[in-house]
Amino acid sequence: MNPQRDGLSYGPPVTLRPRWLRAGALLLTGLIFWADMITPLGVAVPALYVVPILLFMMGGEYWEPLVVANGATALILVGFFVGPEGGSPEIGAVNRPLETLIVWTAAGVVARYRLTLARWTVQYHADRAAREQSLARLEELEQALDQAAIVAMTDQTGKITYANDKFCEISKYSREELIGQDHRIINSGYHPKEFIRDLWRTIAQGRVWRGEIRNRAKDGTAYWVDTTIVPFLDAAGKPRQYLAIRSDITQRKAAEAQLVEQSALAQLGQLAAVVAHEVRNPLAGVRGTLQILRSRTAAAEGDREVMDAMIARIDVLNAKVDDILRFAKPRSPVFETVDLRAVLLDAIGSARAAAGSAAPDVIAPVTSLTIQTDREMLRDALLNLVLNACQAGSTSPIEVSVRQTPGACFIEIADRGVGFGDVDAERLFEAFHTTKKSGTGLGLAIVRRLISLQGGTIELLSREGGGAIARVTLPLESSGVA
Amino acid sequence: MALSLQPAGNKSTSRELVPVRVLVVDDEALIRWSICMALTAAGFDAVSAGSSDDACLLAAEWPPPKVALLDIPPDGHGCELMGRLRRIYPDCRVLIMSTTRGKCPTLDDTLVQMVAKPFDLGEVVRLVGEAVQHGAATSEGVRR
Numbered sequence: 001m002n003p004q005r006d007g008l009s010y011g012p013p014v015t016l017r018p019r020w021l022r023a024g025a026l027l028l029t030g031l032i033f034w035a036d037m038i039t040p041l042g043v044a045v046p047a048l049y050v051v052p053i054l055l056f057m058m059g060g061e062y063w064e065p066l067v068v069a070n071g072a073t074a075l076i077l078v079g080f081f082v083g084p085e086g087g088s089p090e091i092g093a094v095n096r097p098l099e100t101l102i103v104w105t106a107a108g109v110v111a112r113y114r115l116t117l118a119r120w121t122v123q124y125h126a127d128r129a130a131r132e133q134s135l136a137r138l139e140e141l142e143q144a145l146d147q148a149a150i151v152a153m154t155d156q157t158g159k160i161t162y163a164n165d166k167f168c169e170i171s172k173y174s175r176e177e178l179i180g181q182d183h184r185i186i187n188s189g190y191h192p193k194e195f196i197r198d199l200w201r202t203i204a205q206g207r208v209w210r211g212e213i214r215n216r217a218k219d220g221t222a223y224w225v226d227t228t229i230v231p232f233l234d235a236a237g238k239p240r241q242y243l244a245i246r247s248d249i250t251q252r253k254a255a256e257a258q259l260v261e262q263s264a265l266a267q268l269g270q271l272a273a274v275v276a277h278e279v280r281n282p283l284a285g286v287r288g289t290l291q292i293l294r295s296r297t298a299a300a301e302g303d304r305e306v307m308d309a310m311i312a313r314i315d316v317l318n319a320k321v322d323d324i325l326r327f328a329k330p331r332s333p334v335f336e337t338v339d340l341r342a343v344l345l346d347a348i349g350s351a352r353a354a355a356g357s358a359a360p361d362v363i364a365p366v367t368s369l370t371i372q373t374d375r376e377m378l379r380d381a382l383l384n385l386v387l388n389a390c391q392a393g394s395t396s397p398i399e400v401s402v403r404q405t406p407g408a409c410f411i412e413i414a415d416r417g418v419g420f421g422d423v424d425a426e427r428l429f430e431a432f433h434t435t436k437k438s439g440t441g442l443g444l445a446i447v448r449r450l451i452s453l454q455g456g457t458i459e460l461l462s463r464e465g466g467g468a469i470a471r472v473t474l475p476l477e478s479s480g481v482a
Numbered sequence: 483m484a485l486s487l488q489p490a491g492n493k494s495t496s497r498e499l500v501p502v503r504v505l506v507v508d509d510e511a512l513i514r515w516s517i518c519m520a521l522t523a524a525g526f527d528a529v530s531a532g533s534s535d536d537a538c539l540l541a542a543e544w545p546p547p548k549v550a551l552l553d554i555p556p557d558g559h560g561c562e563l564m565g566r567l568r569r570i571y572p573d574c575r576v577l578i579m580s581t582t583r584g585k586c587p588t589l590d591d592t593l594v595q596m597v598a599k600p601f602d603l604g605e606v607v608r609l610v611g612e613a614v615q616h617g618a619a620t621s622e623g624v625r626r
Contacts, residue, residue, distance in 0.1 A: 280581035281553075284600035285512025291603045292519045318600055 018060045025052035025068055029075070036079040040087025046076045046099040050106040062114035069107030073100050150225060150246040156239050158182040158200075170225075170248055172218040188216035190427065203231045203242055212249065214426075220461045222426055224253040269329035276321050287314045323442045326380075326449075333374035333453050340369040340378075340402060340409070347382035348400065354383075355390035360415075361397040362386065369402055369409055371474060373454055378474075381450040381458075384443050385413045385470045392417020394467065409476050416467040425460040502614050505547035506530040507537040507563065508579060513599075517551060520603040521610060534563040546571050549613045551597075551606070554580045564594070575613035577606070 029052050036045045049072035056065045080096050145151055146164045153162035163178040171178065171186050178185065187196075191214065202209040209229045216222055225246035231239040294307040345364055352359040389398045396416035403410050420428060429448045444460075451458045456474040463469045504526045506517045514530035521528035529547075531537035541547060552564055564576055576594045579601070597609060 277581040280599045281510050282512070284579070284581075285510045285516065287600045288516025288520070288603050289512045292516045295523075314600060 018064075021055055021058065021060045022064070025055050025064075028052040028055070029068065029071060032072075033075045033079065036075070037083060039084070041080070041083050041092030042088035042090075042095065044095050044099060046072070046079060046096065047102055049076070049099070049103045053103065053106045053110055056110050056114060060114065062111045062118060065107040065110040065114070069103050072103045076100050076103070145245070148247075150244075150248065152178075152183075152244045152246075154182070154242045154244070156241060158242075161241065167246075170217065170223055171215070172221075177218075186215040186217070188214045188222055188426075190214040190222070199229070203229050204239060206231050206233050206237060206239055212253070213246075214253075220425070221459070223248060223250045225249060265328055268324075268327075272324050272328040276325050279321055280318065283314050283318055287311055290314075323446060327442045327446045330377075330449055330453060333377055335372045335374060335454075338371055338373050338375045338378070340371050340373075340411070341365060341367065343373075343375060343379050344382060344400060344402070344411070347379050348386050350379075351383050351386035351390055354387055359390045360395050362390075363397050363399045365400055365402040367402055369404060371409060371476060373474060377450040377454060381447045381472070382411065382413075384447045385472070388443065389413050389415035389417065389468075389470070392419075392468065394418075396467075404476060407476055409474050411472040411474070412469055413472075414463055414467060414469045416463070416465070419462055419466060419468045420460060428460060429458075501525060501527040502549070503527045503529065503545050503547045504610055505537060505540060505550040505567075507532075507534070507550065508553035509533065510553070513553070513579070516603060517606060520607050524607045524611070526610065526614075534566075537563055538566060541567055541570060547574055549575045549577060549610050551577045551579055551610070554578045575616070577609055577613065 029049065032045065032048045032051070035048070039045050049068075053065045053068050053072070056068070076096050076099055080092060083092075146166065149164075150166045150170055151162070151164040152160055152167050154160050159180055159182050160178050163175050168175050168178065173185065199209050199211065208231070209227075211227055212224060213227050214222055214224050226249045227244060227246045230243045230245070232241050232243065234240040290307050290311050294304055294311075297303045297307065341364075348362045348364055352362060386398065386400070392415040394416040399412075399414045401412045401414070403412075429444050444458075448458050451472055451474070454474060456472060458470065458472050461469045461471060504521050506514050506521070506528055507530070508514050508517075509532050511532065514532065518528040518530050527545075529540050529543075531540050537550075537552075541550075547567075550564075550567055552567075554561060554564075564578070567574055567576070578594060578596050579599055580596065581599045595609060595613065597606060
């Protein structure tokens with residue numbers, strides 16, 4: 001590993017093999033001794049013994065310079081007694097101890113250097129091993145995290161800088177489509193703005209945010225994720241990037257929602273039955289009384305119109321009670337073999353009649369498909385969907401299509417109306433949620449209830465080029481194309 | 483929506499000296515009043531009661547009711563009254579006025595029909611007329 005790349009300030013220096021060092025030192029020592037032997041006393045040749053000692057700067061053990069110093073000391077002494085005649089023995093007697101001191105000083109420095117270097121090297125290798133171990137562990141953790149969780153990293157502005165495979169898989173976006181975008185790309189519009197503001201406020205303050213978020217995939221389907229967002233701070237304590245770790249909890253949320261819905265529906269059903277009686281009974285009395293009073297009123301007085309209007313209002317009120325009861329307390333489905341095309345044509349005809357003269361044309365499917373279903377329930381559901389499409393604000397024809405796979409049949413009602421914009425499609429199925437001025441907000445909730453009672457599902461999708469598609473999926477059993 | 487006050491039970495009344503009696507039982511006074519008015523205008527002899535006990539007292543008077551319009555609240559109490567009436571007058575046709583469906587155990591009886599509240603009075607008069615005619619036809623068949 002390159003020490004500089006690793007950010008380490010030290011590493012192993014240039015080294016020579018110990019064998020070469022020792023041979024070189026021995027040779028140099030021999031040469032210096034020979035030079036000393038041929039040089040008269042007083043010449044400071046023995047000072048050159050520091051050279052073989054300094055050689056050990058390039059390698060060897062820390063004690064080897066000391067061995068050389070010992071040898072050099074002995075040779076300096078030998079040289080003093082057995083050196084050639086002549087020279088200056090007095091100067092030699094002074095120089096030789098000084099040269100010995102120089103040799104030992106050099107040996108001490110080199111030995112200390114080698115010792116320190118040896119310790120640093122040990123430390124370096126230990127650090128390197130630990131670092132490699134940490135990196136390996138991090139890689140394993142990353143792998144495990146990628147396998148277990150949906151991971152994304154964003155910069156401080158919220159732009160996605162990293163997305164793992166699971167994120168791509170659940171969001172149905174490619175990595176290239178996600179990188180550089182912010183998380184609005186998967187925003188379902190389900191959560192109120194205050195929820196999103198709280199999230200950003202928390203992480204911008206450098207605190208971890210945890211919560212459950214409903215997102216929208218590329219194909220419009222919704223998914224829930226349990227989310228933890230961890231901010232990483234710079235030296236100034238400001239977030240420089242965020243790591244979002246999510247886990248898919250769509251199934252759990254669906255089960256929870258189903259439980260809550262069932263419980264709420266059971267309570268609503270009980271309440272609705274009582275309320276329906278308490279409302280319908282006086283309505284029946286008032287309606288009947290109005291009819292009697294109307295029959296006794298002279299036609300010319302104009303009061304009859306008022307009474308007719310009152311009776312009409314009562315009928316509207318009763319229809320709303322009917323809606324609540326159908327949603328809260330529907331009957332059990334009665335399955336029979338049904339020609340789907342015939343049911344569709346019936347529903348289309350009734351919806352167009354209800355929508356009035358402004359209703360757009362409807363392109364009906366030509367394929368007949370026999371399915372096991374509750375005819376009345378399916379007709380009611382399809383009528384509602386086609387009527388919604390008729391009232392979607394477009395004169396373009398509504399396209400109704402049917403297709404099947406081995407296990408299911410799909411009925412799609414596609415319009416070119418205003419669509420549902422940024423509104424989360426799931427919200428439109430919630431009871432009492434309405435986008436119309438008049439209406440109970442139960443239409444789509446009833447449709448979903450009727451479809452789910454038959455084991456089917458319904459979803460609303462945005463249509464390319466504008467408009468919406470209502471897709472009903474029904475399980476196919478003992479069916480066939482005629 | 484408009485209420486027709488043309489007599490609907492006159493076929494049976496022409497054969498008998500007294501008009502066909504129809505018993506109306508409902509705890510809602512406006513319902514009793516309006517149905518009685520509509521039936522009377524249609525030529526029936528409509529009598530009404532606000533409770534089961536009053537209904538039994540009225541049913542014991544002469545002539546016996548040919549048709550009974552009974553309110554069956556969701557708790558099903560009206561079923562008991564219907565059972566008592568049917569034991570005394572087995573031929574008595576019953577029209578159940580209910581805000582809900584399927585509560586009464588004898589609802590599958592061919593002599594019992596259902597009308598959902600709130601109803602159109604014309605529809606009620608028509609159903610009573612049909613019940614009377616059906617009852618008369620059945621009685622003639624039995625006599626032959």
